[in-house]
Every structure is written in structure tokens, then in C-alpha cells.
Amino acid sequence: MRTGFIGLGAMGAHMARNLHKAGLLAAVWNRTAAKAKALARELGCRAPDSPADLAREVDAVVMCVSADGDVLEVVEKIAPALKNGALVIDCSTVSAETARRAAQMLAPRGVQFLDSPVSGGVEGARDGTLAIMVGGEEEAFERAQPILKALGRTITHFGPSGSGQAAKATNQIMCAGIIETVAEAMAFARAQGLPLDKLVDTLGKGAGSSWYFVHRAPYMIRGSYPAGFRVRLHAKDLGICRDMAARFGVSLPVVERMLDEYAKLIDQGYGDEDISATFRLKAELFERAAGRDEAAPARGK
Secondary structure, three states, X not given: OOEEEEOOOXXXXXXXXXXXXXXXXXXXXXXXXXXXXXXXXXXXXXXXOOHHHHHHHOOEEEEOOOOHHHHHHHHHHHOXXXXXXXXXXXXXXXXXXXXXXXXXXXXXXXXXXXXXOEEOHHHHHHHOOEEEEEEOOHHHHHHOHHHHHHHEXXXXXXXXXXXXXXXXXXXXXXXXXXXXXHHHHHHHHHHOOOOHHHHHHHHOOOOOOOHHHHHHHHHHHHOOOOOOOEHHHHHHHHHHHHHHHHOOOOOOHHXXXXXXXXXXXXXXXXXXXXXXXXXXXHHHHHHHHHHHHHHOOOOOO
């Protein structure tokens, strides 16, 4: 199945390379044309001038873009150019409603759509070990197996259009709670004067461990937060979670708390850092407390 890839960001470029390794990649497109042309030279595929030009050349399109509006814009551009029977696989993280709208836009063209958001970070995208949560028709899911297996290791069909995005929203809520807890725990451990490298090695094998602890606590130790998953993107995802919960008349405390923390990080200029930068705020709690203790007058006996 000749496959085109749209959206060559931190995740997308690695995913396109894995499609190439599987012998599936025919063309790539990115809003920044230079990035697409560079990857096309590297992989020996084409870099068409527009999403529509790419769509004309392929049997399937994989997308990995940033926001709901981007998904709908790309779908609108490729829909007239896709051949009847083509397949569109969207690996972006957007709302379930956007996924359903995209499927409705493509259906009259005889094109099947799968909302297929992914989890596993840049490492999972690079290694082809992503977890992929899929919504859409069962028949389309079966047709997409060669493509999905080139991208991920755990691939699950959750139901009709929008189900994949609902599963991803669940994942993003879990990530919010985990990364906040890891940041808080690491700030506490640093204040206790513990050897943090040893701590991560030991607790990484304990009951409280998680993927985020093992892979992101080292960022906190180094005080460097290269963008695996950017603060502003997780904030966007949690906004989706907030809206989805609001339809039930529910406010989610973890989501609201993390949105507040991300807003602070973005205001401080850290929106493009990895979400483990939450450690900055947790460390400040102890630093402020230490400052207050140093400034306080000595108490009499």
C-alpha cells in the first residue's frame, strides 16, 4: 500500500522513517517544505508541493499534526484528490468530535478514516514501539494493519470513529497525574539531599515506577528538558479533556490543576520544553520555603 505521510514534527519524522523501513513510504509533506525535502532526500521518496499532490500519488495517508484545525484543514485539502477506496490514518491528538467530522468529510469520497492517536513519546516513535489507539470501521482497521504495525507495537481498535481519541484523552489525563507526581517527588527527594541518580535507578524498579519516572526523572536531575512532549501541546490535549468532561457536567481536578501549572510555565517562557519541566514549579516550592527560613529572625528560647 503506497503511503504518504503529512506532518514531520518530533514524532512524525521518526514515524515516516519507520514506514520507509517497512517499504511503504512513497511521499512526505510538511508545512515547512524544506523539512519535507530534506527527509525525502534521506529516504529516497517524493516531497510533493501540496497535500493534494501527495494524496493523488498514494493509497493511504498518515497524518500527525498539532491541532484540531490542522486535521480538518488537511482533510479538506486531500479529500478531492484521494482515490475511491483510499485510507486516511490520523495519528494526531484531537477531540473525538473532530475525528468524527473528518470521517464524515471523507465518507462521500469513498475514503475510510481511522483516528489513531499514539502514545510512547519520541522514543516510541523512533523505535516503532508506539501504543496506537484506533477508532473507525473494523474493515478499515484490518486494512491498515501493515501501516500500523510499522509504527507501533500495541495496536487496539476501540470502536467507531472518535473512540481512538477518547482513549487517548484518557491517556493524557493519566500522564498529567503521573508527571505532576514524579516532579513533586523528585523535588522532595532533592530537598532531602538524596543521590538522585541512585534514587531513579532504585525506585524505577519499585511499585511506584512508571514510564515517565524512568525516562523523564533524569531530565529533572539534569535541569534540562528537551522537547519530547511539549508543555503547550499537553496543555492543548488537556483542554480537549476538559471540554469532553464538561459535556457530562464534570470538572476533573487533576486536569484543572495541570492546566494551571502549564499556564504558569508557558507564561515563564517554557511552553516548548518537555512536560517534565513541571519540576521547575515543584522545586520552587522548596526554594521559596528555604528562602523564608533564611530570612526569618532567630526565635528566642
